[in-house]
Amino acid sequence: MTEEFHRIRRLPPYVFASVNQAKAAARARGEDIIDLGMGNPDTPTPQHIVNKLLETVQDPRTHRYSVSRGIPGLRKAVAGYYERRFHVGLDPDKEVIVTLGSKEGLANLASAITSPGDTILVPNPSYPIHQFGFIIAGASIRSIPATPDENMLRALERAVRHSVPKPTALIVNFPSNPTAYLADLDFYKELVAFCRKEEIWILSDLAYAEIYFGDLVPPSILAVPGAKDIAVEFTSLSKTYSMAGWRVGFAAGNERLIAALTRIKSYLDYGAFTPIQVAAVTALNGPQDCVADLRALYKDRRDVLIRGLHGAGWDVPSPEGSMFAWAPIPEPFREMGSVAFSKLLLEEAGVAVAPGLGFGEYGDDHVRIGLVENTQRLRQALRSIRGFLSAHGISPSSPSSTKKPEPVAP
Incomplete structure (x- = not known):
């Protein structure tokens, strides 16, 4: 042994x-x-969110098991956020689920939809769970360029032609961890059109949606017409509200994927602690300054x-x-x-x-x-x-290499 x-x-x-x-x-x-x-x-974490947690935890009824898919009020708050921020309508009962942070949701959905030997397309470099969630589930990973441009799109075409078996899912993450690349809605439109045609699921990690500094405000892939036919998106309160240790996030989008994640989570957990979920409602529905x-x-x-x-x-x-x-x-x-x-x-x-x-x-x-x-x-x-x-011979007058690396075409 x-x-x-x-x-x-x-x-x-x-x-x-x-x-x-x-x-x-x-x-x-x-x-x-x-x-x-x-x-x-x-x-x-902003004080009004902490205060709601403290208030809610005083009620002994909130100390019981929670709901694996998330309390109704929080799923409605997520749908409200998507409507306000992205102009995307969601059914909170069928198209939204609460997760223990986006990382848990990604890993469990990978387990729910993957068969051993499946080919999954993952940007390289990318956040480790994007590939290892599927590797743990038994999939094979094909790397694609991490840049949201023609290089990624052409790599997707090559992957469909040359992968055996044909890819079943694609991971995207913009704003990206670690590269900080951003994608615009036009890129998402091309991505959705391609994946709908080839019947490839899209899992979008939008954990950094609210941390941006320029004119491009990160969009949701679900804002593309028809995206919900093939796509699900993961978001999180970890970075937006400095709630990393609270472990609360969401998945939203395709009803079939949400149902698969809901089913597998029902065997694995009882959901986040109810006071945390109530405080998360306050985060989403409260003041956003x-x-x-x-x-x-x-x-x-x-x-x-x-x-x-x-x-x-x-x-x-x-x-x-x-x-x-x-x-x-x-x-x-x-x-x-x-x-x-x-x-x-x-x-x-x-x-x-x-x-x-x-x-x-x-x-x-x-x-x-x-x-x-x-x-x-x-x-x-x-x-x-x-x-x-x-000390190693680099000074402002002799800068290190500044050339942006060319995207790798696997």
């Missing part, structure tokens, strides 16, 4: 583990580590980070959405790869970032930098990074 379990064998060693161990060891030695590696919001304030906060941090990196000689594209910067590894370190570079940056600058390899093999020439510290700490990190780069 020494063999590893079948599903565990399909999971590679956790890429972030070695960096996390180095970070923990440095802190154990008393070093001040500025952690920009994990997408963990550092701001508190907190969302705008948080967006402005991340924009300020982005501007400080990108200006500071450019000033240190590290030219990083300015993200138009999400809470991350997707940073090409400076040229002198490019050959060592993202894990070794992340460890070196931690060791010599005291700054932790996420190695791009953790998001897929085509991310190994990048690191992900989170906007998860206040501007004072960001400036402290930037001073350390500037010293680190200078």
Whole structure:
């Protein structure tokens, strides 16, 4: 009985583990580590949401089992959000389900709709659950470019022609984690038209819908006419309202996919704690100035980070959405790869970032930098990074490579 379990064998060693161990060891030695590696919001949940939780938890009736698919009031609040924000009508009884964060919903839907050996199309690089949720369910993954443009669309056409068996589902995530790419509605229209024609399900991860900084306001794929025939979308309160630890999110869209997720979840959980769901209703239906304030906060941090990196000689594209910067590894370190570079940056600058390899093999020439510290700490990190780069021969007068990587066509 020494063999590893079948599903565990399909999971590679956790890429972030070695960096996390180095970070923990440095802190154990008393070093001040500025952690920009994990997408963990550092701001508190807005007080009116916390107050509703405290009020509701006083009622002993809310301490019982909840409803796996979500309390009716929360499903109605999700439908209301989609109507206000995206002009998308949803039936809260058939087209909406509450999840324990979007990650749980994605993984359980993958389990519900996947047969062993199915081919699933996943951008590379992308958030790990996008591929590993399906790998755990027994699927085979075909990587496609992560950019919302012709490169992705052409890769989809090649995948349909050359994959055996034919792909059954596609994952998209815009604003993207980790690349921060945004998609517009025209791109979604092309995507929906193609997938309807080829009978491919679309699972859209819209967790960063409310964190954007430019003129493009992230749309929902469900706003495309006919999208609900093939698409389901996952959203979350984690980043929008700084509620990451509360573990509450949603899936909305295609009735058949929602029914499949509802059925499998009915065997696995009793839903989020009722007071959390009631507080989530308050988040969606209550004042939204907190969302705008948080967006402005991340924009300020982005501007400080990108200006500071450019000033240190590290030219990083300015993200138009999400809470991350997707940073090409400076040229002198490019050959060592993202894990070794992340460890070196931690060791010599005291700054932790996420190695791009953790998001897929085509991310190994990048690191992900989170906007998860206040501007004072960001400036402290930037001073350390500037010293680190200078020690290795990089200065503002000799910037690292700034060329945006060409999308990979698998």
